[in-house]
Amino acid sequence: MDSSVSLWVLLLANLLVLVLVFFLVLALWRKQTSQRDDAADELNQVNQLALNLQAANERLERELRNAISESARGGRQELIQTLGTFQQSLVQQSAEATRTQNSQMDAFAQQLALLQKTLSDTLTLQVQQLSEANARRLSEMRGTLETQLAQLQQSNTAKLDEMRQTVDEKLQTTLQARLGESFKQVADRLEQVHKGLGEMNTLAQGVGDLKHLLTNVKTRGMFGEAQLASLLEQVMAPDQYATQHATRPGSKNRVDFAIRLPGRSDDGEPVWLPIDAKFPNEDYERLLDAQSRADVIQAELCSKALEARVRLEAKSMTEKYVEPPYTTDFAIMFLPTEGLYAEVLRRPGLIESLQRDYRVTLAGPTTLMAMLNSLQMGFRTLALEKRSSEVWQVLGAVKTEFGKFGDVLAKVKEQTQSVLNTLDKAQTRSNVMHRALRGVEALSEGQAAGLLPNEADATDSDNP
Structure with a gap:
C-alpha cells in the first residue's frame, strides 16, 4: 500500500513538471514575438528543453512502469495470503459445525428410540385391551345371533313351505295345461304331415296327367281356367264372382x-270385371327352344310372334267382354305361368300398348293374387261400412270385457309382486345371516341333527 502512495506522488510531480515546461515554452514563444532578433537562440533553447523534457518523460515512464509492476506483484502476494487465511478459517468453522451437528443427531436418535419404544409399548397395550373387548362383544353377538337365527330359521321354514306348496300347485296346473296344448299341436302337425304326404303322392301321380294335359290346345285352356278358378276360390267368396x-x-x-x-x-x-285365361303355349315353347339353343335371331322372331299373339287375344277380349257401364272399362288377361308372364313383360312397351289400345291388363299368378287381395280388402271395407253399428256394439262389449280382464291382471300382478317381495326379503335375510356366520365353524350333520329338531318335530311342536 505504501508503494502505491509513493507511485501516485511521483506521478503528480511529473505532471507538475510538465505543466511548468508548458508555461515556460509559452513564455518563450511570447518573448519571441517581441524579440525577433534573438529568435534563433531561443529556438535552440526550446529544442534543447524539448529534448530534455522527452528524456525526462522516458525516465518517468520507465519508473512508473516499474512502480506499477512492483505494486501489482505486492497486491497479488497480499491477496494470496488473505485467501489462504480465509480458507483455513472456513475449514475450521466447517469442522466445528460438523462436530456440533453429529452430537445433535446422536442426541435426537437417542430421543427417537426412546419415544418409539414408549409408543410401541402403549400401542401393544391398547391393541391387547381392544382385542379382549372385541372378543367379549363377539361372544355376546354370537349368542344373540344364534338365538335370532334359530327363530328366523323356524319362521322362514314355515313360510317357504307355504310358498313352495303354492308355487308347486300353480306350476303343476300351468305345466299340465301347456303340455296338453303342446301334445295337441304335435298331434295336429303330425296329422298335417300325414295329409301332406298323401297329397304329395297324389301330386306325383298327377304329374303325368298334367304333362298330357298341356299337349292339347283345349286342355291347355282348361288348365289356365282351372288355375284361375283355384286363385279365385282362395281369395273370393262364391257370391263375389261368376263363371262363364x-x-x-x-x-x-x-x-x-x-x-x-x-x-x-x-x-x-x-x-x-272380366278375367279370361290365355295360354299361348306353342309360341312360348318355340321361344324357350330358341333361347336354349342360343339362337338370337330365332328367339327374337319367336318373341315377336308371342307379342302378336298376345295383342290378338287382347283385341278379342275387348271386343267380346268389355261393355261399360255393364262392365268395367278394362279387362284382365290371366297368364297361367310366371315364366310366360315374365317373357311378355320383357317386350318393350307391350304392357302400356295393351292398356292404352285395348284396355287390357296382364296378370301372372302372383300379380293376380295381389289384385284379388286388394279387391277383397275393398269388399271387406264395404261390409264394415254397412255393418258399422254392429261392429261398434261388438267393440263396446270387447272393451267392457277387456276392462274386467285388466282388473284381474292387476290382482294377479299384486299377488305375484307380494310373493316376489317376500322371496327377496327372505333372500336378503339369508345373505345377512350367511355373512354374520362366516366366521363360525360348521358342525357335522349328526351334531346339527342332535341340536336342531327336524321338520316333523317342529310341526308337532307347532301343533300341540
Missing part, C-alpha cells in the same frame, strides 16, 4: 270368370 258369364247384354260370348263389383245405380245392378 255373358258380360255383354244379348251376347253369346262368355268370359271365363267375372268378378261382381258393387254398382252405382239405384237398381243395385252389379258391375262385372
Whole structure:
C-alpha cells in the first residue's frame, strides 16, 4: 500500500513538471514575438528543453512502469495470503459445525428410540385391551345371533313351505295345461304331415296327367281356367264372382270368370270385371327352344310372334267382354305361368300398348293374387261400412270385457309382486345371516341333527 502512495506522488510531480515546461515554452514563444532578433537562440533553447523534457518523460515512464509492476506483484502476494487465511478459517468453522451437528443427531436418535419404544409399548397395550373387548362383544353377538337365527330359521321354514306348496300347485296346473296344448299341436302337425304326404303322392301321380294335359290346345285352356278358378276360390267368396258369364247384354260370348263389383245405380245392378285365361303355349315353347339353343335371331322372331299373339287375344277380349257401364272399362288377361308372364313383360312397351289400345291388363299368378287381395280388402271395407253399428256394439262389449280382464291382471300382478317381495326379503335375510356366520365353524350333520329338531318335530311342536 505504501508503494502505491509513493507511485501516485511521483506521478503528480511529473505532471507538475510538465505543466511548468508548458508555461515556460509559452513564455518563450511570447518573448519571441517581441524579440525577433534573438529568435534563433531561443529556438535552440526550446529544442534543447524539448529534448530534455522527452528524456525526462522516458525516465518517468520507465519508473512508473516499474512502480506499477512492483505494486501489482505486492497486491497479488497480499491477496494470496488473505485467501489462504480465509480458507483455513472456513475449514475450521466447517469442522466445528460438523462436530456440533453429529452430537445433535446422536442426541435426537437417542430421543427417537426412546419415544418409539414408549409408543410401541402403549400401542401393544391398547391393541391387547381392544382385542379382549372385541372378543367379549363377539361372544355376546354370537349368542344373540344364534338365538335370532334359530327363530328366523323356524319362521322362514314355515313360510317357504307355504310358498313352495303354492308355487308347486300353480306350476303343476300351468305345466299340465301347456303340455296338453303342446301334445295337441304335435298331434295336429303330425296329422298335417300325414295329409301332406298323401297329397304329395297324389301330386306325383298327377304329374303325368298334367304333362298330357298341356299337349292339347283345349286342355291347355282348361288348365289356365282351372288355375284361375283355384286363385279365385282362395281369395273370393262364391257370391263375389261368376263363371262363364255373358258380360255383354244379348251376347253369346262368355268370359271365363267375372268378378261382381258393387254398382252405382239405384237398381243395385252389379258391375262385372272380366278375367279370361290365355295360354299361348306353342309360341312360348318355340321361344324357350330358341333361347336354349342360343339362337338370337330365332328367339327374337319367336318373341315377336308371342307379342302378336298376345295383342290378338287382347283385341278379342275387348271386343267380346268389355261393355261399360255393364262392365268395367278394362279387362284382365290371366297368364297361367310366371315364366310366360315374365317373357311378355320383357317386350318393350307391350304392357302400356295393351292398356292404352285395348284396355287390357296382364296378370301372372302372383300379380293376380295381389289384385284379388286388394279387391277383397275393398269388399271387406264395404261390409264394415254397412255393418258399422254392429261392429261398434261388438267393440263396446270387447272393451267392457277387456276392462274386467285388466282388473284381474292387476290382482294377479299384486299377488305375484307380494310373493316376489317376500322371496327377496327372505333372500336378503339369508345373505345377512350367511355373512354374520362366516366366521363360525360348521358342525357335522349328526351334531346339527342332535341340536336342531327336524321338520316333523317342529310341526308337532307347532301343533300341540
